[in-house]
Amino acid sequence: MxxxxxxxxxxxQVPRNTDDGERNVWLSETYFEAVLDLVCDHSHVRITVxxxxxxxFEIVLPALLRRGLRATFFLCSDRLDQPAFLSRLQVHELQAQGMSIGSHGITHVPWRMLSSDHLQHELVESRRALEAVCGIxxxxxxxxxxxxxxxxxxxLRESGYRFVYTSDGGDTKENNWIQARTTVTSLMSLEEVWQLMQLGTSARRQWNINLRKFYKSLR
Ligand SMILES: [Zn+2]
Structure with missing residues (x-):
């Protein structure tokens, strides 16, 4: 599918210490709710956070539950219980409400820049720590x-992960090893987001996305 x-x-509210480059990925509550309303009309659209x-926990979870939606939350294991981040108890509550949990590493560093040992540590240790919290x-x-x-x-394969979520955009298939995602930013109009939700991204755009994915997987 x-x-x-x-x-x-x-x-x-965007936290004060957020880098300029990251401010655009913070959405207002009103805008986020409007996007979720669009998601409700598209059964092939999935959500990750x-x-x-x-x-x-404070905004996304209740907004999802009000609409009967589910999501997968990708967490950094070293951020748990830190100020401004989820607590272990909140992670349990996300799970109890039917949400899924995945790994976003230990400390939120770009994996391509790490030595092989460091990369291995990020992948294996974040997973072990999150499994200890989640119990699954x-x-x-x-x-x-x-x-x-x-x-x-x-x-990622050698560490036993079954799915890797990227930010390449475009469509994906349910059981693909690489799950391409589109990041929603505050710079997008609702109409643009609606366009992104449509399957069958224009042939030319999908060609460019596939080419980019191909090069990334080879480099
Ligand atoms: Zn991130």
Whole structure:
């Protein structure tokens, strides 16, 4: 089955120490709710949320539940119980409400830049720590900053992950090893988001996306 996966980050007040480059991935509550209303009309659209911000529990979870929607939350294991991030108890509550949990590494560093040992540690240790919190296997990982290459993909496979979530955009298939996502930013109009939700991205755009994915997996 073909899917479109929309990826979100923080919702609500942007934390003061957020980098300029990351401010655009924070959405207002009103805008986020409007996007979710669009998702309700598209059964092939899936939702993921990266970074484990407090807003995952305070804003995103209730907004999803009001609409009967589910999501996968990708968390950094070292951020749990830190100020402005989810607590372990909140992670349990996400699970209890039917949400899934995946790994976003230990400390939110771009995996492609790491030595092989460091990469291995990020992949294996984040998974072990999250499984200890969740009490069930963690099979999915989302690359921080959407950054990956062939070595990262090999590392993820060898560490036992079954799905890797990127930020390449376009459509994906339900059981693909690489799950391409589209990040929703505050710079997008609702009409643009609606366009992104449509399957069958224009042939030329999909060609460009596939080409980019191909190069990333080879480098
Ligand atoms: Zn991230």
């Amino acid at each position: 073909s899917l479109v996966i929309l990826n979100f980050h923080g919702v609500g 990266d970074d484990g911000n407090c807003s995952d 296997p963690v099979n999915s990982a989302a690359c921080p900053f959407g950054d990956y290459d062939r070595r990262v993909l090999n590392g």
